[in-house]
Amino acid sequence: MDFINNDFANKLQTELDKLTNLPLVSVVIPMYNAAKYLPACLESVLTQTYKNLEIICVDDGSPDNCADIVSSYNDERIKLVKQANRGLAGARNTGIRHANGEFVALLDADDIWFPEKIDAHISHLIANPSIGVSYSGSQFINEEGVDMGIGQYPKNDNIEADEIFCRNPVGNGSAPVLRWEVLKAIKFFRPEQGHTDAMYFDESFRQSEDVECWLRITLSTEWKFEGVNKVLTYYRVNGGGLSANWPKQLAAWERSVENNRGINPEFIAKWEALARAYQYRYLARRAIQSRDARSAKMLSALALKADSGILLRDFSRTAVTLACTLLLSILPKPQYEALERRAMAIAA
Template identity: 35%
Template sequence: MAKISVIIPAYNAEKTIAETIESVQKQSFSDFELIVINDGSKDRTVEILESIQDERLQIFSYENGGVPVARNRGISHATGEFIAFLDADDLWTADKLELQLMALEHNPKAGVAYSWTCFMDVDEQGKPLSFLPSPRYAFSGHVYEKLLVSDFIHNGSNTLIRRQALESTGGFDPTCPGCEDWDYWLRLSTRWYFVVIPQHQILYRRTLGGMSSKVEAMKKVALIAMEKAYQAAPPELQYLKNSTMVSFHIYFAGLYLQHRGDTSGISQAQQHLWSAICLKPQVLLDKTTQKLFIKLLLKLILPAKVANYFLQLMKKPLTLSDPRLEA
């Protein structure tokens, strides 16, 4: 029986699955089982998986059910004392499992360990264009209220979870596709403490060309998940919904500015920023909001090519060796 079960849902992941699994194989902690749930792939995903020589790798194939269902199926096969999830297009740094496991073993009351995320923007061929580190949140202990305001864990490839915590919470909710992660972290945080590893250990892949068509769908799902979250929240925390809406508007203003350069996208970004400011004027003091405001002004005032030129200058792309990624 392995100490850790790593669960990877995979659907038509032929372009990235080998690199993702390689990042698991390179872990400094090696006592793990690697469970891949082939979620009805129609491409060469299974062929690539079957070519990998590693006795820790197990492949289970099902009809397509979506990420929440695939993760739940993976849990049913897992035997480890701790469970980690990794999406088929994301990567881990080599010390991810080791440091998260160490944190949980040193904090027996904690049920979940998480790290910082680095967003890796790639082109349609998967070539990295830039690396953008997430904010360095250091929330530990009882984090339910913080999570209710904003999903600071950022993605489903982040956490390491005790089996007892996972079993006490149930599975991922298939009715929340796209926001099943936030929903699950919230349910875990009502029962268990969280502990943070203050390092960027998750590389979250974003295909820039593929995001523009997804923003509207993501927004609808986020609103549904938000309503579910506050239906479950106790009366004394209902006042936080205003702050959650501010986080929602800031997040989607950023998505529209980054992935929708057309007139409609810029207009949506402007509406979201204005809504956030109306709800909480102090948000203008936040550096993230200020940067978004500058980007919006550039796109509103300057011709598209000129605006994009200045936006590229603002980006300051990182590399994996950049010291700005260090804790």
């Protein structure tokens, strides 16, 4: 019996040693009116195959019971931070400032991770010291958590600065895991605006703050972006959320360009038209998902007007977007939705 106990103890110690030697990952979860989705989000972190985590949940002045939900979990890895509402960028900044990890993983409170996500990213980053931002593909789910059969399946390697600007391969705010060194390299202060703490995401943005940040990283540092060739995130498409309000999203994107123009004006001038075409096309696709045929038609036309070369550079996705825009206007909803699922899968 002693032999069995000793053998078990030795195995347990070996596993604990492995855990201790793994780098700490800080998971930052901003929370605002997300109580409906938060339990599934938290469970997806707590069940990660990678265990050396701290989970920083930032209550961004949320009017619902997000904080109570977090407090109900008996797990010492979970930390609750409360603040007055400052928006997604402000909540992320607060979470990052509380982070102790060598790596920082971002997760929005309405999204969900696959169990092996952090394991895959940390292996990727450790094996590739020049990579500062590791991301993954994402599968779209609707507000009820049902898989929509479409997603974001980005290019993963040999990512150049123009691809960050034009295509945003990171995709969404729940896809990336970053080295702390990257965030340290881009931090800034704005005391004249009353911000005395370090910022990483620009808190003047209420949309496109991640797009602005990725562009700033690629233009002002030597860190590389690279993806893990797996779908590891469930991204929730919320019809009533920020992503559905395309005029505001477009205005925020325009501001993100202006914010970074001074870093490298020649780069922005060279790629701005094509980047704008891709942005219009992206918004057209979101309009299609919202079944807004009029907006989809206008945005598709603007994409071609900004840079018609988008049709040749990315024929399948652009052609599918144009086809869906047309069919959305003329087909009954059931027929259209069946065709859309097939078309989007082909052009993923």
